[in-house]
Amino acid sequence: MLEKLIPTSTSPATGPLSINDSQVKGLLAQSQSTPGNFHASPAAWEDQQLYFLLPDRFSNNEEDGYLDSNGQPVSGSIKMFNASSDSANAISSPQDAQTWRDAGGGFVGGTLQGVKSKLGYLKRLGVTALWVGPVFKQVPNDPSLYHGYAVQDFLQIDPRFGTREDLRDLVKDAHKQGIYVILDIILNHSGDVFAYKGGDKNWAYPGIKYDVEGFRDSHGNPTLPFQTMDLQKPPDNFTDCAVWPIELQAPGSFTCEGSILNWDNDPEYILGDFLSLKDINLGPSNPDNFSPTPALQALCLSYKYWIAYADLDGFRVDTVKHMGNGPTRYLATTIHEFAGAIGKDNFLLVGEVTGNAAWETVEITGIDAALGIGNVQQELWNLPKGYANPNGYFDLFRNALYLNVDAHSWTRNKIVTMLDDHDQVWRGGSDKARFCSGQQGDKLVLAALALNLTTLGIPCIYYGTEQSLDGSGGSDHYIREALFGGQFGPFRSANRHCFNEQNPVYQEVGKICALRQKHLTLRHGRQYLREISGDGQSFGVPVIIGDRMLSIVAWSRIFADEEILCAINTNPDGPSSAWVTLDNTLHDEGSTLAYVYPTENTTVAQSVTVVALNGKAVFLTVPAGGFVVFK
Template identity: 45%
Template sequence: MINTHIEKSLGEINWNTLKQGRTYYPSPIAWEDEVLYFLFVDRFSNGKEFGGFNDIDGNPVQKSALRTTPLFNLQNDAWKADRETWFNAGKTWCGGHIKGIEDKLGYLKRMGITALWLNPIFEQLPQSGSYHGYGTFNFLNIDPRYGSREDLKELVEAAHDKGIRIILDIILNHAGDIFAYKGGDRYYYYQGQVWPVEGYRKDGGGYLDMASSHESEWPTSAVWPIEFQDQKIWTRKGEIRSWDAFPEYIEGDFCELKEIEHGSAIKDPAMAWDLKKRIDSFQGAPGFNYLCDIYKFWIGYADIDGYRIDTVKHMEPGAVRIFANVIHEYAQSLGKENFYLIGEVTGGRSNAFNIINYTGLDAALGINDIPDKLENLAKGKRSPGNPETLDQEGYFDLFRNSLQDDKNTHQWYAKHVVTMFDDHDQVGVDHKYRFCGDSMESYQLLRPALGLNLTSIGIPCLYYGTEQGFNGADQRKDDKNFSDVFLRECMFGGNFGSLQSTGKHFFNETHEIFAFIQRVCAIRGKKENIALRRGRQFLRQVSHTGVDFFYPQPINNELKWVVAWSRIFSEQEFVCGINTDPNKDISVWITIDSAIHEGNTALTCLYSTDAGQIGRQMPIHAKNGLAVHIKVPRAGFFILK
């Protein structure tokens, strides 16, 4: 029998019954072995697709009375929708749901995905257009537009059965726009002033007094669970305007989203840098303790494997530290010894490293300029780095054992940094676009970018639709409102399909990019290829002539050349490389480790975008110590072992 009861209060949770008789799915031994995939539930699948993909058992999915959405065809379907109508459709709910994700587990498994990261799925205000999920109204329920709590539990069970873990995106910093300030006006942060409020928003219009609780308004008005109806839960200090001013960015509302009072700590701007003193001085408030219980509940209820924590910059580090301890301990009590907490930590790499070290979070997502440097290296617009200098201008510089970062081992980066390029926000960019959205040439360079992401150091994460060449882009000149909509096309088509299409889905398992990811993930995931997942990383010198070796650098802000790197683990070396020139093949010599390969005669090509090279032996020559010679196809990628 399905339990449809939703607790109105945290006091209704029976913690013993929650886990009674259950065996929980264990954590992975090492998260750097995983391949993450981030999706928007509303934009992924509605379960009506047919053709182009197989079900979870590998059987072709055929047209039926319930499956009426055919596969997208580039020649017939692209750019057919009226752009303004299409764009407006993307500004609100489109109809994807949790059952649709479960329907596509076979597609994801065959691609090589081992962990799904879902956008926040908790209930939004009934009248809200927050399809993205970042404005929570009921922390103990799933938004009915996504499905039910039972749907989530069934998705997790089905995913675990296929060896796929589930990570939920959660928000500790704020809730939705659940109350209004006096007169319904916008109030802004000013020197910590607490502003007068009108009341909780009432479904259908009007306000509810915040000085008392409103159990009779269940389930459509105020905020839930009922403990959150105490007005002391909210800072009530107005919207942030100075996003780097301390303590404004800690205490203020995140735009219209209402800030939760986590507790007291040092507020002196001169002490903002001192994380240790801020942590030592932190005293938790009731609202923060409620949040800890809420997210313990979801682990116990649905067997969740990890959380991605939104807007960590806007939380006191003392709160983050306590939350990490509480969640890790609870997960360990269920047998999840390596429950993963990934923080969205903005504010620069140094700040991110310190937050991870001081708070006990497990990883940081896309630290600072990682996405930018990864994307633009693959596009030939950035330096890959230069180990001969102390500068950290290139992608590979970011992961060096730099004393600047106080990190003295590659293991820190491998375990604690999630790497990706396409994403749902692109913070700091006014007119947003996916990797393939800025030019026709970018699609050609998508495989080098993916190869770089999947085989360089860190935990790789793919953004939904990248495997189908999604190219959403804001082409407007002046207006930047709703620019992030262009990053969030529907995989299932609907009224907001990618490539300005409607009514056609994109689950194409024969797509060349899907096939590329599938092949690289298969190689990466083999037990004996552990170096591709956990190995030390070295940018390699290359040479066109075999005489002069160098670390390739841009000329006139352009790098159309081969970038190669090694992953080394326990006396085993893999050599990977990309060609950032989309128009010509390039033959180069690549330096390899002399000590490891002393006495060896060749490396084997495990993969190349030139299929004729796969399986070939690449002779080792005495050049620059030792080197191999390889012809890298235009916009190509290779792996040698």
């Protein structure tokens, strides 16, 4: 009956309104009949280096002096940031400071075309897979939705980011540069597309559903019936009203149980609204004998359409914890099967899974990897600064705490690891800032990124960390600076961009990424935290003594009888030296390890000699806040 209300095709300007639109159904059918037309998946995602960006905060394609994909300078209106003259240029007066802060709460102008223009910058950094934040059409009339997680239309691109053709062109050009593209998607909720009668509601207890005033019109007012729209008599600006595709307007598409108050109370965190974002009824959490709701089916078909349309290589799935295992398993199954049918046999699904249930969620649902397992980000942040014992980070990858399995390889491709990100859930409250914001993070960021890139997992760099952005300010929008400048630029600046390929951190990260690509052991090898010694007699894993650990932290990656030894120095102000243990069976006394990664201006010797200490060991010196690799 619903199909009779849907136009059989829609104009290019409007795009499809329904999963039953001929544009959607035709593309899905055609894609499965011609699978060879799509970009193939990588053999292993742990071989990739990811880079995450929010489209509104990355580039607007107006920067001056950056290098294009061929390494040639480009002219533009926004000059490159100069630390000596441009820091804090936007906050010279209280009024200016308020203007800068206010700008950070809304859209600042980044676009998909801007992202495409920086593919050369990303490739030279060593990025092989680009994770793009949500680009779908947001609820109108709310500038605070620049992040993209409040979707009003799952079949359209938000015009502030560009067009569907811009997304397709970005992916096409990225593939030419050897870069895969992963898109952020949302199933748990829509934007604030309807209002409850009597105002906002909070979760009470299971089964309590609240009456709805109506879907919101194009002005944001709940004046429309809470039912499927009659497109023969549509309201004004109907594509800006309610929610799309039209299947999501059907009764029962939303749980209507009010906002979550207790974020760990089951089933409250499954069925409740995510603040003002309205919870979509995806079906029961239990994956056994699961039957998808029409709303879940509509969303899965929508995302299949985007795979086929834009030739995407993976999805990062938002708020998986709040979806439940049943809907997540259905998503994983249907997306993997469709992707496999069109030739993408290793299509990546990364779930945002917070808390200790992450390991279990990955195993039960069939998603490929999780983001945020077991406080990895917190440990990755604190260890290089000397405020966490190394065992806290390295034991997370052994997985014994969660599955009682003393294994090393399980986490090689099951977790995406990041130093900075756009939410920093682990910090809680409003205390948000980037790694470089304090505790000498600017001196230790290379060590932190090196730890991220050369330990187990699928490493990901958050946009701007390679330029040492600090994100200072306190709330989450300060950790979402506009790398291209605009009115909310980095380091409290405006109209200055930071696409500086001469930045030492950018250059060293590029070298480390290249080293990682060269050596299979750094991507697939087992991982061992190494004991160290200052005197060659007493060996042990480094620990905090006093307030802070200023020490070498060393680890080995071993694969097919090859050992690569890596070490960072958590002392930001001076070099550290120590004897470092090696695998006793892989080295002969008197043999040497070659120095394969030099930190800039280091005086480290080009090789070290293996001696018979604590089994086998070598003596290392690591520069202040530095990183070394021996093979």
